[in-house]
Amino acid sequence: MSAYILILDDDADVATAAQMLLRRRYGQVATLCDPASLPALLARGVPDVVLLDLNFTPGRINGAEGLALLDVLRAQANPPAVIAMTAYADVPLAVEALKRGAGDFITKPWDNARLIAAVDQALARREAGRGASAGSPELMGESRAMRELKALIASVAPTEANVMVLGENGVGKELVARAIHAASRRANGTLLAVDMGALPESTFESELFGHRKGSFTDAKADRAGRFQAARGGSLFLDEIGNMPLAAQAKLLTALERREVTPIGADKPEAIDVRIISATNLDEARLFDPSVFRADLLFRLNTIVIRVPPLRERREDVPLLLAHYLKIYETQYQRPARNVAAGALDTLVRHDWLGNVRALRHACERAVILGQGAEYSVADFGLPSLAQATTPAAAASALHAVADSVVVPALAEAPASAPSGDTTLDAIERAAIAATLAQFNGNISHAAKTLGISRAALYRKLGKHGI
Numbered sequence: 001m002s003a004y005i006l007i008l009d010d011d012a013d014v015a016t017a018a019q020m021l022l023r024r025r026y027g028q029v030a031t032l033c034d035p036a037s038l039p040a041l042l043a044r045g046v047p048d049v050v051l052l053d054l055n056f057t058p059g060r061i062n063g064a065e066g067l068a069l070l071d072v073l074r075a076q077a078n079p080p081a082v083i084a085m086t087a088y089a090d091v092p093l094a095v096e097a098l099k100r101g102a103g104d105f106i107t108k109p110w111d112n113a114r115l116i117a118a119v120d121q122a123l124a125r126r127e128a129g130r131g132a133s134a135g136s137p138e139l140m141g142e143s144r145a146m147r148e149l150k151a152l153i154a155s156v157a158p159t160e161a162n163v164m165v166l167g168e169n170g171v172g173k174e175l176v177a178r179a180i181h182a183a184s185r186r187a188n189g190t191l192l193a194v195d196m197g198a199l200p201e202s203t204f205e206s207e208l209f210g211h212r213k214g215s216f217t218d219a220k221a222d223r224a225g226r227f228q229a230a231r232g233g234s235l236f237l238d239e240i241g242n243m244p245l246a247a248q249a250k251l252l253t254a255l256e257r258r259e260v261t262p263i264g265a266d267k268p269e270a271i272d273v274r275i276i277s278a279t280n281l282d283e284a285r286l287f288d289p290s291v292f293r294a295d296l297l298f299r300l301n302t303i304v305i306r307v308p309p310l311r312e313r314r315e316d317v318p319l320l321l322a323h324y325l326k327i328y329e330t331q332y333q334r335p336a337r338n339v340a341a342g343a344l345d346t347l348v349r350h351d352w353l354g355n356v357r358a359l360r361h362a363c364e365r366a367v368i369l370g371q372g373a374e375y376s377v378a379d380f381g382l383p384s385l386a387q388a389t390t391p392a393a394a395a396s397a398l399h400a401v402a403d404s405v406v407v408p409a410l411a412e413a414p415a416s417a418p419s420g421d422t423t424l425d426a427i428e429r430a431a432i433a434a435t436l437a438q439f440n441g442n443i444s445h446a447a448k449t450l451g452i453s454r455a456a457l458y459r460k461l462g463k464h465g466i
C-alpha cells in the first residue's frame with residue numbers, strides 16, 4: 001500500500017526504527033528530528049499520516065511542544081491524520097492530543113503490530129473523511145429525510161442514551177456520530193472512534209481496556225485503553241457488525257458493569273463514556289444471533305438512528321454536488337464551473353449506491369478530468385452498469401443487502417474483466433467487484449480477502465468509480 005508517512009521524533013533511533021518497520025509496508029516514510037524544519041517539509045508535500053512525539057526536549061513531559069506541532073499539522077489545507085506518541089503512559093496528555101485533533105495515540109515502546117494497525121486505521125479514516133476535512137464536516141441536506149434526521153440528532157444528543165447509527169456504506173454514519181457528540185453535554189470531551197472490524201481479536205482487550213506493564217510479553221509499558229482515553233467524552237464504535245462473537249461478549253460485560261479491568265490489573269476501573277455505535281449490516285442480519293448477540297444489541301441500541309441512502313433523498317444531490325465540486329475546485333485550483341442542466345438531471349436520478357462517498361469521489365474526478373466550460377455527465381465517470389434508474393432497478397437496489405456498494409449487475413460479475421478487457425486496470429476492477437459481491441459489499445471483509453487495507457480499498461473504489 002503506498003502512502004506518505006512522517007515520523008516526528010527527537011530521538012533519531014526511535015524514528016529510524018519506526019521508519020524501517022513502516023517503509024516495507026507504505027513506501028514513503030520520512031523522519032524528522034528537528035521540529036523547526038517542519039514548515040519546509042510541509043511545503044514540499046503534506047504526509048498522509050504523521051506519527052508525532054509529544055515531548056521533544058528531553059526532560060519536558062508536559063507535551064506542550066507536541067501539541068503546538070499538532071496545531072501546525074491540523075492547520076494544513078488537507079491535514080494529515082496524526083497519531084500522537086508518548087513515552088509516558090500519560091492518559092491526560094493523550095486525551096488532550098485527541099481533543100486537539102489527533103486521531104489516535106500510541107505509547108512507546110510500541111508493539112509493531114499495534115503501530116501498523118494504528119497507521120492502517122489512520123489511513124482508512126483519513127480516506128473515509130476526506131472531503132469532510134477539506135470542507136465543512138457538517139451534515140448537509142435539506143430534504144425532508146435529512147431535516148428529520150437532524151431533528152432526531154438534536155433531541156437525542158443531550159441525553160446520555162447509547163445510540164446506534166444504521167445505514168449503508170458512505171451515507172454519513174460517522175458524521176451523524178460526530179454531530180451527536182458535538183451537541184451533547186460531553187462536547188468538551190473527546191470523541192474517540194474505534195474501527196471494531198479492524199481490531200485484531202488477540203489485542204481486542206488491550207486496545208479497549210488497556211493493560212499493565214509486564215502483563216504479557218509485549219506489554220512493555222502501561223497502556224490506557226480506548227475506554228479510559230475517551231473518559232468524559234464519547235466512544236464511537238464503528239463497524240460494530242464485524243465484531244467476532246467472542247469480542248462481543250467482552251464488550252457486553254464492560255457495558256453491563258460500567259467498568260473495565262486492564263489486562264494485568266487487579267482492580268476494575270469505572271468507565272465514563274457515552275457509546276455511539278454504527279454498522280452497515282441490515283437489520284435482519286443484526287437481529288440474527290449467530291451474527292450479533294441480542295443482549296449486546298439491546299445495550300447499544302437504546303436509540304436507533306437510520307441514515308437513509310442518497311437515492312431516497314435525491315433532492316439533496318444538487319446541494320451535495322455544489323458543495324463537493326467547490327471543495328475540489330479550491331483544492332485543485334480549478335475554475336468554478338456549473339453542472340450542465342441535462343447532466344444535473346442524470347446525476348439526480350442516478351442511484352449512488354456508494355452514497356455520499358461515491359458522489360464525493362465522482363466530484364473529485366469531474367474537477368480533475370472535466371475539460372468543458374460546464375461539467376458533463378461523462379466527467380463524473382458514473383459506472384455504466386450502475387446507471388439503471390428505472391423503478392425496478394431502484395427497487396432491486398433497495399432490497400439488495402443494505403451495506404452493499406456493489407451494483408446489482410456487478411454482483412454477478414465474474415472475477416475476470418467483463419467484455420474481455422485484459423488491461424490490469426480492468427482486471428483489478430473486476431476482482432474488486434467480485435470480492436465485494438461475495439461479501440455483500442462488506443468493505444472490511446473484502447479488503448481482508450484482497451489482502452489490502454480498508455483505506456486502500458476505498459481508494460480503489462473511488463478510482464474505479466465503483
Ligand SMILES: Nc1ncnc2c1ncn2[C@@H]1O[C@H](COP(=O)(O)OP(=O)(O)OP(=O)(O)O)[C@@H](O)[C@H]1O
Binds near residue numbers: 128129137169
Ligand atoms: N450529509 C452529508 N453532507 C456532507 N457530506 C457527507 C454527508 N454524508 C456523508 N458525507 C461525506 O461522505 C463521506 C462518507 O461519510 P461517512 O464516513 O460518515 O459515512 P459512513 O456511513 O460512516 O461510511 P462507512 O460505513 O463506509 O464507514 C465522508 O466524506 C462524509 O464527509
